[in-house]
Structures are given as C-alpha cells and as structure tokens.
Amino acid sequence: MKAYELHATKDGLSLALNDKRATPEPGHGEVLIRVHAVSLNYRDLLIEDGMYGSGTKANVIPLSDGAGEISAVGPGVTALQVGDRVTGAFFPNWTSGDVTEAGVTPSLGGPVDGMLSEYVVLPERAALKFAQHLSYEEAATLPCAALTAWHALVDLGRINAGQTVLLQGTGGVSIFALQFAHAMGAMVIQTSSSDEKLERVRQMGAHHTINYRDTPEWSQEVRRLTDGRGVDLIVEVGGAGTLEQSLQAVRVGGTVATIGLVSGVGHINPLPLITRAIRLNGVYVGSHAMFAAMNNAISTHQLKPIIDRTFSFEQAVDAYAWLRSGSHFGKVVITVNN
Numbered sequence: 001m002k003a004y005e006l007h008a009t010k011d012g013l014s015l016a017l018n019d020k021r022a023t024p025e026p027g028h029g030e031v032l033i034r035v036h037a038v039s040l041n042y043r044d045l046l047i048e049d050g051m052y053g054s055g056t057k058a059n060v061i062p063l064s065d066g067a068g069e070i071s072a073v074g075p076g077v078t079a080l081q082v083g084d085r086v087t088g089a090f091f092p093n094w095t096s097g098d099v100t101e102a103g104v105t106p107s108l109g110g111p112v113d114g115m116l117s118e119y120v121v122l123p124e125r126a127a128l129k130f131a132q133h134l135s136y137e138e139a140a141t142l143p144c145a146a147l148t149a150w151h152a153l154v155d156l157g158r159i160n161a162g163q164t165v166l167l168q169g170t171g172g173v174s175i176f177a178l179q180f181a182h183a184m185g186a187m188v189i190q191t192s193s194s195d196e197k198l199e200r201v202r203q204m205g206a207h208h209t210i211n212y213r214d215t216p217e218w219s220q221e222v223r224r225l226t227d228g229r230g231v232d233l234i235v236e237v238g239g240a241g242t243l244e245q246s247l248q249a250v251r252v253g254g255t256v257a258t259i260g261l262v263s264g265v266g267h268i269n270p271l272p273l274i275t276r277a278i279r280l281n282g283v284y285v286g287s288h289a290m291f292a293a294m295n296n297a298i299s300t301h302q303l304k305p306i307i308d309r310t311f312s313f314e315q316a317v318d319a320y321a322w323l324r325s326g327s328h329f330g331k332v333v334i335t336v337n338n
C-alpha cells in the first residue's frame with residue numbers, strides 16, 4: 001500500500017511517500033480501515049518541525065485525523081462490521097470520563113502511526129462512527145479540531161444560549177467553535193488578521209468581529225462590546241501572544257480554555273488570574289464519549305464542516321505548505337482513496 005512517512009533528514013523531518021509499505025492486518029479486537037480522506041491540523045506542522053511534546057516515532061505515518069470504511073475485522077470484533085463508515089479517534093485509549101495519563105497516551109500521527117495512508121489498523125474502540133449526512137472528507141475534519149472545540153464549549157465551558165464566547169482566528173478549531181456556539185445560541189465575538197475572513201464569520205453567525213492586527217489591544221473592544229463585563233468563555237488558540245489580552249477580555253469568574261500556541265510560548269503574569277478569579281483550564285482534544293455527543297449535535301443541527309481546500313494524495317506536501325501559509329479558513333483536507 002501507499003503511505004506517507006516522516007523521515008529524518010539533515011534539515012529535520014520531511015514528508016516522504018512509501019509505495020511499498022506492507023498493508024497491515026487486523027488482529028484480535030482490531031479493524032482495518034480503507035482511508036478515504038484525512039485532514040491537517042496545526043499540530044501536524046509542530047510534529048514536522050520536531051516541536052511536538054509527546055515525541056514522534058521514527059518513520060511515523062503522520063496525521064491524526066482521517067475517515068474511511070471498515071474493509072476487514074479481526075476476531076473478537078463485535079460492534080463494527082465491514083462497510084461501516086468511521087473516523088479514527090485522536091486518542092485511541094480515552095474512551096470516556098476525566099482525562100488521565102493513560103487516556104492521552106498515545107495519540108495518532110506522532111507517537112504512533114496515523115492516517116496518511118491507504119489502509120490503517122485501529123482497535124475497534126478507536127474507530128468511531130460519524131453523522132450520516134457527512135462525506136468522508138467532512139468526517140475527516142472531526143477527530144482533533146472539532147472535538148477540541150466541542151470539549152472547550154460544552155464539557156468545560158458549559159455554554160448555553162445568551163452567554164458570550166470569544167474565538168481567536170479562523171483556523172480549524174475556531175471555525176468549529178463558531179458553528180457549535182452559534183447552534184447553542186451563544187453570542188460570538190471572533191478575531192482574525194483578515195477583514196475578508198471576518199466578513200465570512202459574520203455570514204456564519206458571529207455577532208461581532210475584531211481585526212487583531214488593526215486592534216492589538218482587542219480586550220478593550222471585547223469589554224466595550226459586553227458592556228464592560230467581559231466574555232464568559234475564551235477558546236484560547238493563540239498562546240503567549242494572546243493570553244494577556246484574553247485574561248483582560250474574560251469576565252470575572254469566567255473561563256479561558258487554553259488550547260493552542262499559534263502565536264508562540266512564553267510566561268504569564270498570574271495576577272489577573274487571582275484578582276479576577278479566572279478559571280484557566282487546559283483542553284486536550286477529547287474522549288470517544290465526547291465525540292459521540294458531538295456527533296449527535298452535528299446530526300441534529302445538520303452541521304457541515306467548513307473545508308477550505310481539498311488536495312489529492314499526491315499533493316500531500318502542497319497541503320502541508322498551504323496550512324503553513326495560514327491562508328486557510330477552516331479545514332485543509334487530502335483525499336486518499338476516492
């Protein structure tokens with residue numbers, strides 16, 4: 001079968017096609033998935049750059065996120081059958097309940113092989129059915145970005161109608177967060193570096209928008225838009241370059257869901273956390289139970305993931321470059337088996 005691998009070169013890790021990799025066979029309790037589509041996340045750039053915390057296996061097949069059909073089942077598989085449409089689970093072992101070390105070990109596409117391959121074997125529990133109305137390309141966007149947004153808004157933020165949410169940028173996590181927050185009736189304030197992208201989020205239901213390049217002190221504008229109060233929840237994907245503003249933009253007693261670091265890493269001043277009683281909570285993707293709940297919501301609201309561009313399997317290197325350019329809005333997808 002064909003699969004991409006990350007090979008060590010003198011300049012770091014580099015994506016390379018292996019067209020003679022052995023097709024894996026499902027063992028006891030495992031399923032073989034014929035992959036139809038995969039999607040990219042910012043994490044995949046961190047992995048390629050050798051900056052991902054939990055380590056990267058030599059010659060790993062990259063990408064955590066993909067969708068396909070079950071093409072064979074191993075002995076002992078009971079809940080799935082050939083032909084079922086599934087996505088892989090970002091964390092194969094986090095089935096439900098609170099996050100634990102065992103649950104977040106390993107994750108696909110870094111410490112163990114991922115989805116940028118014609119065929120993948122996963123434990124039965126880690127092959128998750130998805131909403132009927134979604135194509136393979138759409139379903140391939142769910143395991144990391146959508147689930148992280150869902151976890152932040154629902155399991156952590158307990159967001160409901162009338163509450164206010166601040167979303168940063170227009171990448172994969174933030175566009176899913178907009179779709180979920182809008183479906184729940186929350187008021188959304190969204191930032192972006194691009195006025196054109198801000199127009200698009202307004203069309204999708206964002207109530208207020210701020211260009212963070214033109215307005216670097218955007219917390220003041222957020223406070224103005226919320227009558228001085230601040231927002232209930234921030235989906236924090238920026239990291240060091242945004243956290244200080246986030247701590248000023250969230251309401252007293254509000255929640256900052258700490259998710260990303262697109263603007264880098266650094267130090268934080270704990271004073272506003274204390275004097276404004278802010279809940280600063282890390283979010284790490286989510287469990288299979290959260291995925292099932294998210295799927296129900298996606299079905300009920302007939303939500304469609306926003307795919308920015310779809311690349312062919314042969315164009316995988318171009319897909320990485322496109323994500324790295326930051327030009328995208330929503331998700332970048334690669335088709336594998338058409």
Ligand SMILES: NC(=O)c1ccc[n+]([C@@H]2O[C@H](COP(=O)([O-])OP(=O)(O)OC[C@H]3O[C@@H](n4cnc5c(N)ncnc54)[C@H](OP(=O)(O)O)[C@@H]3O)[C@@H](O)[C@H]2O)c1
Nearest residue numbers: 042148169170171172173192193260261262263283284285
């Ligand atoms: N903790 C977790 O479980 C988890 C899960 C998924 C992702 N993440 C992290 O979350 C972050 C986003 O991931 P992603 O896959 O959604 O990334 P992505 O699709 O590559 O989107 C990145 C977006 O961030 C925006 N951005 C860049 N600098 C910004 C700034 N200073 N302020 C506000 N927005 C800024 C840009 O939006 P504009 O073009 O609109 O400016 C850009 O399109 C990454 O750091 C990723 O590692 C973490």
